[in-house]
Amino acid sequence: MNDSVVVISSDIVLTSILERLLSAFDVTTFKDITASLDLIYNRQPNLVVIEIGRADAPAVRIINDLKNDPVFGRLPIIAIFGDDYSVDSWNELLVDDFVWRSDMERKILLRVQLCLARAERVVEINPLTRLPGNITISRQIMTRLDNGDTFALAYADLDFFKPFNDKYGFGRGDEVLKMVGRLILNIVREQQPQGSFIGHIGGDDFVFIMDVDKVEGTATQIISYYKQIVPTFYDMDDRQRGSIVSVDREGRQKSFPLMSISIGIAHNKLRSFVHYGEMVEVASEMKKHAKGKKGSAYSIDRRTLSKKKES
Template identity: 35%
Template sequence: MQNIQSAKILVVDDDRFMLRVIHDCLQKEGFLVESATDFNTAMDKIYHSTPDVILLDVVLPKLNGYEICRLLRNDTRTSHIPIIMLTSKVQVEDKVAGLEAGADDYITKPFDTLELVARVRTHLRRSKQEKSFNPLTGLPGNILIEEEIKQRLKDETVFAVLYLDLDNFKAYNDVYGFLKGDEVIKFVAHLLSKNIKELGNYDDFIGHIGGDDFIAITVPDKVDKICKSIICQFDSTIALFYSAEDRRKGYIVTRDRINQEIEIPLMTISIAVVSNDKRFIDSHWQVAEIAAEMKKYAKSKPGSVYVKDRRNR
């Protein structure tokens, strides 16, 4: 999505005077505003230029706002778009009907333009935040991870970043399927959250980069205890995600790129630790570059391990 100030807003209302009032109000605030007076025009604009927020009047020709709202909510292409219902009706049951149809908010005409702008901005911020969280684990994703590292660099605080990555996860996914793979991912998210909460600080941060890659930000003197605990708990539990036969063997059988059978050991976890306690780090890009080097080194070692960057420059 674009930044909030230049977000796209679609106003659907058959009252052309009201359309002009809302259009001018939102455009003055820097939003990109489009309008529609009927169902067909509205749907055409929604599907060809997906808006970031829809302001939808209840009383419309052909289909009313409630019906259009249900239609949008039942379509995977539009189910995520925030919808604010506009109506001159003030009865509680009308508001309930709108919310039950899937609307995110409700504004009664006539409304204060300052309130309208404030509500639009609120839903834009909320939508942006929701997109920033991983849907599988509920943990902050790349946008929030980057913002967190940037903020710590800006504050000049001493920190340690833990990059966690599973070894042999792809082979597990190939053999057991993505649903089982998702269970492993959720297990790692729980393990990381539990250990940071119990052994870290109140302001420590955890995030899900994607796939089997996770991140945690703490302070240097907490690193050893956290990493050792994660590795111990991971190694003592991960075998339960395999069949009894594979646990007994200690490996799974899959095929390589030339269709030859190969034996892949049970999953382990590698943790790369990057800190600015002994070296100067001036950007989140530098953190990522150092982590990539350390992760490669960690994965070259057998079993579950954690490695720390000990260089001072």
């Protein structure tokens, strides 16, 4: 599968040249950055090439917001400048590379290839969902704890994913994981555009971080949409029956229900955590509690240090 590149320019001639020069990639073009945001947020391209002019303050602001975002901050962005453009400080325009318009036809392909190769080496993201992985997840939790932030950590995974994978194959299983990643990302972003975080631990394990007062409503919405979408990944007979026949971990044939999602939620509003591992452990415990409920469900820790009750 070719790397996906978003090209943003209001200049039709420039766009046409870039489409020709970058024909080896899966190129999608937009006239302005605002129009491209839906694709960037939902499909997360491998790279963005954008023409920036002197009066493009809104575009610069959006670029800086993306680069400061924990999920999209590692998206490589190449700027194309007119030869009379000047940058006073690279701290004010957070792009990864740039090309002068007069040099574009000669240099843009090499710059794109270099940016993609650099991203492959240094970016710690899940290659399937394009979400940040374990190192970033741990850093996000620890930084918030060190800063004294009050927040919720939700830990989600799929029940009966392995039997589904064994029956339908890894290709369809990967499509389910990409759907779940997009679903969580879109709903969390919709509920809390600023200060939230979504990560992919690996396999069918995901996490998201957000404000405590928003996390239960978000979990409920994720579960609701998930229950509507996931049956579409099954063949009609299995969907109508509400179960599949697959093999268990001992290799024995067995009937399994359709996949459900379990979400465990920990937060530091009622208790404190010193290390991210402590918070992850509580979220994992709550996820195990959610798995004890029928179907898709979430459980949130409501205990304090002095009162050991779970709800």
